[in-house]
Amino acid sequence: MTLLEVRNVTKRFGGVVAVDNVSLEVGEGEIAAVIGPNGAGKTTLFNVVSGFEPANEGTIRFGGELVSGRRPWQIARSRLVRSFQTPVGFPELSVWENLMVAGSERESESLLSALGGRLRSRQKETNRRALDLLERLQLGDSKDIRLADLTPGDIKLVDFARQLMVRPRMMLLDEPASGVDPASIGRLSELISDVRDDGITVLVIDHNISFVLGIADQVHVMALGAVIAEGTPDEIIHNPAVVEIYLGKRV
Amino acid sequence: MTGVLFFFVGVLTLAGIYAIFAQVLNLEAGWAGMWDLGLVGLVAVGGYTYIILTQTQNDEVVFAPGLPMWVGIIGAAVAGGFAALVIGVPSLRVRGEFFLITTLAFAEVIHQLTINLSSVTRGTVGFNQVARPFESFVQGRGYRLLLLALVWVVAGLVYLVMRRLVNAPYGRLLRGFRDNDPVALSLGKHTNRHRIFTFVFAGVVYGATAPLYLWFLRTVTPSVFSAEVTFVAWTALVIGGIASKSGPILGAGILLLITETVSLAQGSGDFAVVLSSARFIVLGLVLILVMRYRSAGLISEQRSLGGASQRMAETAS
Numbered sequence: 001m002t003l004l005e006v007r008n009v010t011k012r013f014g015g016v017v018a019v020d021n022v023s024l025e026v027g028e029g030e031i032a033a034v035i036g037p038n039g040a041g042k043t044t045l046f047n048v049v050s051g052f053e054p055a056n057e058g059t060i061r062f063g064g065e066l067v068s069g070r071r072p073w074q075i076a077r078s079r080l081v082r083s084f085q086t087p088v089g090f091p092e093l094s095v096w097e098n099l100m101v102a103g104s105e106r107e108s109e110s111l112l113s114a115l116g117g118r119l120r121s122r123q124k125e126t127n128r129r130a131l132d133l134l135e136r137l138q139l140g141d142s143k144d145i146r147l148a149d150l151t152p153g154d155i156k157l158v159d160f161a162r163q164l165m166v167r168p169r170m171m172l173l174d175e176p177a178s179g180v181d182p183a184s185i186g187r188l189s190e191l192i193s194d195v196r197d198d199g200i201t202v203l204v205i206d207h208n209i210s211f212v213l214g215i216a217d218q219v220h221v222m223a224l225g226a227v228i229a230e231g232t233p234d235e236i237i238h239n240p241a242v243v244e245i246y247l248g249k250r251v
Numbered sequence: 252m253t254g255v256l257f258f259f260v261g262v263l264t265l266a267g268i269y270a271i272f273a274q275v276l277n278l279e280a281g282w283a284g285m286w287d288l289g290l291v292g293l294v295a296v297g298g299y300t301y302i303i304l305t306q307t308q309n310d311e312v313v314f315a316p317g318l319p320m321w322v323g324i325i326g327a328a329v330a331g332g333f334a335a336l337v338i339g340v341p342s343l344r345v346r347g348e349f350f351l352i353t354t355l356a357f358a359e360v361i362h363q364l365t366i367n368l369s370s371v372t373r374g375t376v377g378f379n380q381v382a383r384p385f386e387s388f389v390q391g392r393g394y395r396l397l398l399l400a401l402v403w404v405v406a407g408l409v410y411l412v413m414r415r416l417v418n419a420p421y422g423r424l425l426r427g428f429r430d431n432d433p434v435a436l437s438l439g440k441h442t443n444r445h446r447i448f449t450f451v452f453a454g455v456v457y458g459a460t461a462p463l464y465l466w467f468l469r470t471v472t473p474s475v476f477s478a479e480v481t482f483v484a485w486t487a488l489v490i491g492g493i494a495s496k497s498g499p500i501l502g503a504g505i506l507l508l509i510t511e512t513v514s515l516a517q518g519s520g521d522f523a524v525v526l527s528s529a530r531f532i533v534l535g536l537v538l539i540l541v542m543r544y545r546s547a548g549l550i551s552e553q554r555s556l557g558g559a560s561q562r563m564a565e566t567a568s
Contacts, residue, residue, distance in 0.1 A: 050437060076439035089434055090427035092494075092552060101427045102438045104420040109440075111448045114419035115412070123420065146553065166438055 003028040003170055003201050004049070004080070009068075011041075011048050018044040020225035021058070025088030026170070026218070031202045033190065033212045035236075036222035037245060042205040043085065045222070046172050050082040051075040063169065080098035082172035087159035091148035095139060095158055098147055099130035124163075133161045137191075152179050160191065170201040177208045189215050209246070213237065221245075253392075258515060260395050261467075266507035267402035268464050272484040272501035274409050275456045280339065281494035282422060282551070283449045284429030286347065289338075289354030290457060290484060292361040295476035296334045297327035297458030298364060299372060302471045307384040313370050317474070320382050324462055331458020332451045334361075339450040343443055360477065365473040377472030382464050402463055406500065409456065414496055422450065425449065426556075483507075486534060490541045492548025495555030504548065510534050 004026040011019040016238055018223040019041045026032040034042050047053040049060055060068040062080050076082075090098050103126040107113060111219040134140045137157050142150060147158060156176065176192070177185055185208070192215055196202055206212045212219065221242050222228040229239045236242055272290060279285045305323040306315040318326075342353035365372045366447075389397050416422045428435035428442045435442050468475055483506065492504020510530045514521075541548065 052433065052436075072433075072436040073439050074443045081439075082437050084433065084437070093423065093427055094557070097423050098427070100420070101423050101435070101440075102369055104424070109420040109424050110556050111416070111421055111445070111452055114416050114421035144557075146557065147357060162434075162438070 001028045003030075003063060005061040006045075006049065006204065007059050007061075009045070009048055009055045009060065011053060017225050019048060022222070022225070022227050023058075024220050024227060024230070026177070026201060026203055028201055029196065029199060030217045031196050031204065031215050032218045032220065033204045033206065033214055033216035034220045034222055035209060036208065038207075039224075040222040041225040042161075042222055043174060044225075046082060046174055046205060048189075049075075050172060072204050076166065079167065079169040080172070081163045081166050081168040083163060083174050085174045085178070087152075087156050087165070089155065089159055089162060092146060094144050094146055095134065095150065096130055096143040098162050099133065099165050100126060102162045103129060121161055128187065130165065133164060137161055151191065153181060153184055156180055156188075164195070166202075168200055170203065173202060173204040173206075175206050176204060177206050177211045183198055185211055202203055227235050255394060255515070257395060260399050262511040263324070263377065263504075264395070264399045264402050264467050265511070266504045267399070267406045268460075268467060269484055269487050269503040269507055270406045270500040271402075271460050272480070273487040273503050274406070274413050275453050275460075276484050276488050277452045277493065277495075277499045278413060278416065279367050279450060281488065281499075282417060282424040282429060283446060284393070285343070285446060285450060286351045286443025287354045287450075287453070288351050288485075289356070289358030289388065290453075290477060291476050291480040292354070292358030292495075293334055293415045293457040294316060294461045294464065294480060295358070295361045295365060295473075297331040297461030297563050298465050298471060298476065299456065300330040301327040301462045302378050302381065302465060303371060306378065306380075307382075308378065308380055311369075311373055311376075319382055320462075320513065323366050323460055327461055328455045328459035332455035334458075335451045336447070339447050339454075343446045344385055345568065358481065362473055362476060365476065372473075375473060377470060381424075381469050381471065398463075399468055400440070402467070403464060409460070410497070411499065413514070417459070417496060421445075423525045438499060483534075486538055489548060490537060492550035492555065494552035495548065495550040498548050498550040505549075509537055517523060 002025045006022060007223065008025050009019055009022050010017065028087050034045065036042055036224055044053065047056045051067070051070050051074065055068055058068070059066060062078055065078065067075050067078060067080070086128060090101060095100065104123070108123060112175065135201065136142050139157060139161070147155060152157065160176070166218070177188060180188055189211065192202055192204070204212065204216070216233055219236045220227050220229060221236060229236060229242050231239065272294065276290055279287045301323040303314060304316060304318045304326045305310065305320055307317040308315060338353055342350045356488045366374055385397060386394065423441060424435070424445065428440065432442055459471060465471055487502035487506045488499050489502070490506055491500065492498030510533050513529050513533055514526055516526060547553070
């Protein structure tokens with residue numbers, strides 16, 4: 001079953017066509033990847049899907065519902081959440097608070113409920129989920145540390161955990177492996193697979209081809225704003241068009 | 252001796268008033284990241300609403316209903332909140348710099364209105380009869396002590412409300428999107444709605460507490476709502492520690508004591524001119540010293556709120 005459907009999406013910045021008539025589908029429970037060289041339009045595609053940039057043309061459906069044209073927070077509330085390339089999160093909040101912000105219910109975080117004070121009951125459950133998640137990511141000891149004081153690798157993990165607190169149906173991961181030391185990449189791959197096993201669909205963008213091919217079920221290759229190849233990792237590494245953009249033309 | 256004593260009663264009363272303004276500014280700027288450069292405009296809206304509603308001097312103005320003080324205070328709160336809504340909705344839609352410029356311009360517009368709408372505001376002449384509570388029971392110096400206590404009780408109440416807000420999920424969310432709005436949006440938070448609510452709430456508190464400022468001054472003219480009010484509140488906040496809980500109170504106390512004590516020195520007429528400008532020199536000097544040696548202010552956000560997670564985790568579990 002198709003969860004995310006991007007149909008004929010085009011995004012222009014002045015004369016530059018950053019995303020050029022892109023169509024792609026991601027099935028529910030799948031790990032899909034978009035790869036391609038710098039400037040291929042991968043991040044712009046994410047920005048369009050998550051509502052941060054309006055598309056000039058085309059439609060996006062999530063779970064059968066039309067989401068193109070909605071605001072970023074509306075799209076996130078339909079449980080399609082994204083990460084950012086630079087995972088700074090909420091730097092002045094502690095690791096635990098970063099998760100609590102993400103997991104808090106809408107009603108409990110309004111000004112009126114803060115003044116009126118019916119807060120505790122709902123927060124209890126969120127608090128337990130946050131602590132469990134931190135334990136699972138081996139960040140339990142860092143929970144009271146200010147996010148800005150963590151190592152870049154740990155900030156990435158918190159970023160991942162923060163997204164999970166929203167209980168997403170689908171996660172868009174923008175370069176999760178960049179800045180992560182090679183030794184931790186295996187752990188990251190495991191985490192992403194675990195999340196999929198919990199029923200969350202994942203769409204990942206990355207430069208690191210071996211990392212992406214290692215986890216993805218379906219790979220979409222972009223170059224100059226357009227999708228030039230699609231298939232399983234195995235099909236992709238044998239695709240002449242892909243080999244050409246990554247390795248150059250054989251002479 | 253008692254003269255000096257009562258001079259300090261006045262200084263501490265004014266410090267208490269600025270402690271209130273700086274705390275509300277801290278909610279807006281320190282926690283929600285909205286840099287309000289026109290808070291005096293909201294104070295002026297509240298102050299003029301109060302004085303007009305409670306006014307009995309009807310010789311030169313078209314409107315002097317002489318309503319009770321509590322109606323004036325409620326009216327001031329409503330007017331402050333409404334003014335914040337009117338400027339907040341359009342300016343918070345766009346980027347942060349627009350809010351800064353809009354609030355600055357708003358304060359200037361209000362200032363000009365208070366001068367030019369003289370049939371309602373009595374222009375630059377202003378009002379010199381301010382209805383004050385409990386005046387029939389206590390007079391003279393006793394009243395100055397009463398006002399001191401009243402101002403600090405209100406400052407304390409504002410502190411309790413602010414502490415409650417910052418420890419709630421609401422405060423945590425504000426401090427989050429202050430530093431990273433896109434991430435908050437990507438988590439499904441309607442950040443603009445929170446900003447507008449916060450600004451309107453700030454307007455209500457500025458409006459409701461503006462009468463304290465008038466009770467202290469006992470006169471209302473456009474000049475008492477000059478940009479200086481905004482900058483003293485900002486300086487107090489920055490010195491005390493932006494985004495900390497008690498920083499704005501400490502900052503207001505220290506700043507007002509230092510700058511006002513300068514005017515206690517006595518001398519010739521020429522010297523008095525030097526002294527009045529010395530206040531600003533001292534203010535600048537204090538600011539420079541704090542920025543040089545304690546850039547986060549006397550109480551940092553980290554020190555004030557860094558342990559919040561632990562406390563909340565314990566109470567929640």
